[in-house]
Amino acid sequence: MATYNRIGATYARTRRPDPRIAARIHRALGDATTVVNVGAGTGSYEPSETVWAVEPSTVMIAQRPAGAAPALQASAEAIPLADDSADAVMALLTVHHWDDLETGIAELRRVARRRIVLLTFDPAVSRRFWLLDEYLPEAATIDDTHAVAIDRLVTLLGGARIETVPVPHDCTDGFLAAFWRRPEAYLDRQVRSGISLFAQISDDVIQPGLARLDDDLASGRWADRHAGLLQLETLDVGYRLLITDV
Template identity: 65%
Template sequence: MTVYDTIGRTYTSTRRPDPRVAARITAALGDAATVVDVGAGAGSYEPPTTVLAVEPSPTMIAQRPPGAAPAVRAVAEAIPLPDKSVDAAMAVLTIHHWTDLAAGLAELRRVARSRVVILTWDQTVAREFWLLREYLPEAIAIDDARAVPIDRLADALDARVEAVPVPHDCTDGFLAAYWRRPAAYLDPAVRAGASGLAQTGDTRLRPGLARLEADLTSGTWTTNHADLLMMDELDAGYRLLVADLP
């Protein structure tokens, strides 16, 4: 059983692809005519050129929409494709779940002819996100333990790194999506859609959530974060890595 067989049962209710994030991923894939999506989940951000989705969780595969690319239950460390069989391999917010990062990266490079595209996050930036720093520091330890340092990843892939800012009305409910809509974090469904919060668990998060609710009621949060309310997007640490293969 994978972690998403437990926490991913209502995943599609809060994790709808954001078109601006999608545009960045599509641009990074360039003119790739065939793509494999590794750690594909329910199929967010898959371009029409996706020929195969690789996903270990049957719970997530079951949530893929009609007409999505065919999915196979498999892991990043053993992608069921021949060498150089697709133009590009993509992996969106998944590498922190892999059991063997080096093996997974090697597999992406093995099956792709031209490009590898990975969306992940820089934990040195993400841990400073107001929600974690001020209210839910218990969740920082989860991501400290599993996040892959961006410089390590860039070196391993010889990739360029691009910041992906989060729009204030982001439709994809990953952890920092609601940075300008703080009341959303009080919703258990929203927390269930962010793996770091879901894995920390509501019991440990309850004191911080109570402080957040009180600060929203009193207006303290608005006073302390008035600058955020003037911003349209925020760099919360999300990073796109793009590697052109020899």
């Protein structure tokens, strides 16, 4: 919760849901007529069927739009809802922030009648993202301490179908790898303010790498090294949907 109380003030501006990713998430929810969103933040990607949002940060809850599902200030590890409260439970880009992953997943299984949908990232893939690999390896090392292996999640869920979620080059949701074809965005402090990794790392750690990126953009070295990326419309940078029927 502390991380999102720090970075949450600008979250609604920098983390606007991308409609292509939204379509993947809503398709994964299937025909659920009631949905609980855990780690809900400002309500990104919530379908109209959402009946409760569970979010620990008051800063995030305050930015939920008018008409959004009612929010319960609570953590994933202690969801204040009865067993089998909704057809589906979704938890998007949140499990790596939980204090007790096993308890949190058990809570999702308790509340969901039929399906659980997680959006997360595969650290084995995301660790190779050029920003982390070439410019912020120290930050990547810190991030590794929070990352959750896909195999571990699948085991805790009791099995899951895994779908790759490619990121569009013009993604409107400013998560960590959203700007894979727009590298200059990482030099913008407001963009970084909506990315949890940067909130966990001091400027002393990230500024040398960002200075190298700035130099490489100015000289054309980044474009030369990553010319192939500039031809792509989407990229697999590790984001995954895990879908479990309970």
